[in-house]
Structures are given as C-alpha cells and as structure tokens.
Amino acid sequence: MTTPVLELRGAARVHGSGTTAVHALRGVDLQVAAGELVAVMGPSGSGKSTLLAIAGGLDTATSGEVLVEGVPLSGLDGSGLAQLRRRAVGYVFQELNLLPALTAVENVALPLELDGTRARDARTAALRVLDELGMSGLAGRFPDDLSGGEQQRVAIARALVGERRLVLADEPTGALDSVTGEGVLELLRGRCDAGAACVLVTHEARLAGWADRVVFLRDGLVVDEARAEVLA
Template sequence: MSTPVLELRALTRTHGSGVAEVHALRGVDLTVRAGELVAVMGPSGSGKSTLLTLAGGLDTATGGEILIEGQPLSGLDRKGLAALRRRSVGYVFQDYNLIPALTAAENIALPRELDGVPVRKAREEAVAALEEMGLAEVADRFPDEMSGGQQQRVAIARALVGDRRLVLADEPTGALDSETGETVLAMLRGRCDAGAAGVMVTHEPRYAAWADRVVFLRDGTLIDQTLTSDADSLLATAEGTR
C-alpha cells in the first residue's frame, strides 16, 4: 500500500461563537496516499474549500490534526509551515492569486526561487510548465494582459511545477472551457500517477471521474465516499448532495 501523503484526523473548524457559531467541518477523517487523486463534492457551504485551506496549512483547525508526509502541521511555526508549503504543496485557488507585478513565468518560478532553486533553472521549469499548458505565448505577459482562463492555467502550472508531493485544487476548471478543462485534469491525473497525492474540489461529475475516489461533504461532515469506477453510484450520490 502506498504512503499516506495527507492525513486529516478528526478535523474540525468552527467560526464565531455563541449564536453566531458555524461548524465548517465536523470531525472529518481522510487519508490520501501517493499516486491517488481524490475529488471532494458537496453542496455550497458544505465545507469543501475549508477542507482544502486547512489541508494546505492556510488556516488553522479548531480541533483534530493534519499531517503531510507524517509531519503534523500543528508542530510547525510560521517559517516552518511556509517552507513546507513551498516545498511540498501545490495549491490552485479559485481566484488564481497571481501577483499582478510579475509575468506568468515569474509567477510560476517564484515559489521555486524562494525554495533555493537557481533563477535560470526556475525560469526553465516555468516555461516548460507553460508549454505543457499550451501557454508558451503568455510567458512574458502580466496577469491583466491575460484572459481569465489563461490566468487559471498559469495558476495551475504554478501549483504543478517542481516536485510537489501534494496538490490541492479548488474548482481548477471553473474558468475553463470543457476541452481545456479536460487537458488540465489530464495533467493533474498525470502528476498523481507519477507519485503525488491530489485533492480536488469540483461540482462536476465528469471531472470527478478523473479521480480514484470521490468523497462527499454535507454540513461539514463526510457523509459518503465511492470509487469512481462505480460510475452509477458516483452520479447518484452527486445528485443527492446538490
């Protein structure tokens, strides 16, 4: 059995207190292993994005534990957490999070440079990632010179460049047409087949079908999971969580 890359143990996240208290996640357990792509589905407000932000160390859990390659995130200070994210975690945000003052290639190369990769090598990796995305022509363009779909693909290239062991993607195909969305999913699937672990939030069963299994959230609770080889079960459960 492959090594766990991500482990969520009784993960809980609560916002506010008293009458304003909201339970975004309620005791979620999830293990994602090397070579595995897991899709997360559920209705709006079910806790999908919260699960990703916690798994990537971008927010702090109220209870439970998060481990990346056996390292508990709770044991890291801010500097250690930032280093782990740069080295091991690729994150695709819904709103791209590209730096406006940097070109596409510079946005992709920056995390690698911060982790000690020489500038020339980081640039070469960035250009290669853009070529794989079919975006070689935007290497020297700034975000405001690109379409939304191009920005999304640049953000995905940034998440996949280098030796990221964990890739977290929040609706990675949201700004893309169907054909480009399939290309992106093929890349994500390929990265997992090469040994990374992936977690992807999606509301589209056709994209979830690229995953090895699908987990379903409702009201912050993991209510079900199914292997994507069981297509009928996947579609039925997806309809039931809308």
C-alpha cells in the first residue's frame, strides 16, 4: 500500500489541564492519499482548525501521532519541522498574509528563498506556478493593486510553489463572491488531480462538494464521512 501523504493516528490536543482542560481534538484517525482532496466540516469549536494546525506541524498533538509522508512529526526537532513546513506543506489561510512591499511573484518566491533556493531559481518556480493559475500577467503587481480574488490566488500560488505534496487550506475563500470562491476550489482540485494531497477546512457545504471525502467533526471527534460517488 502506498504511504499516505498525511496520516493522523489517534491525534488528540488538550489545552490546559485538570478541571479547566479543553479537549480540542479527542483522538482522530485520518489518512489522506496523494491526489485526494478531503474536506473537514463541523460546527465552531469542533476541532477543525486544530486538526489542520496539527497536520501541518504548526501545533503539536498532546497524544497520538501525526505523519507526513510517513515521517512522524514527533521525531522532528524545531529545524526539522521548519524545513518540512517550508518544503512539503503549503498553507492557505483566510488571512492572506501577503507582504505589501513585495510584488506577487516575490511573495510567491519567498518560501523558496527562505529555504535557500537561489533567487533566480525561486523566481522561475514562482512564475511557473503563477502561470499555471492564469496569473502570469499580474506577477509584477503589488498586493494592493490586486482584487480580493487575485490576492487569494497569489496566496494559493505561494502555498503551492516548489511542488508541495500537502496543501492545507483553512476557509480559503474567505469573503470572496461565490464564483471567485469556486475558482479557488477549482485550483485546489486541479492541484490534487495533479497528485497533491489537500485538506480543506470549510463551513460551506458548496465548497466541500469539491472533495473526494468530507469528514464531519463534532466535539473533537470524527462522527461521519461522506464519500463522493464515482460517476458512471
């Protein structure tokens, strides 16, 4: 069997201790294979964002295990985790966090440069992704000169640059209108179809409709799953 790109084994996250302990995640098992888009839905406080943070090494499970491409995150030290976050994992958040002083292509190239890639190579890779997302004409623009939808696509390009195998997206369509939001999902879907694994946290069922599987969380536990039917 192929190693899943992401695997959670009984992953739990407790904040605080004793009587005031908050169980954000209570032992979640989840596997996401290459090429798969998995959506996570659930009410506020059900553990969706915690699951995503733990999956990407931004937060640590208090028990259980998280593996990215078969590597247990608990076995990595600070620099190992940082390297994983720069190279293998791409994040898309509702807050775009684009740097206003950098152009679109510079924003996209930044993670590669931080990881030691030569500036010229990083720029070439960034331009390639922007081109793939139909954004090459906007590469030289600053974030303030881009529409909300364009900024979101730049943020996605930044999450995808350098062939990330795992893309984690938390409410990635934010306040975008429905058609632009759908475009964002099409991009993520396309990336999965090209071999990436993607976990999408959303409260919008319409967006979850793009996923191969939809996992439902309640009170920190997986309570159900919807699998897409294969069309005849």
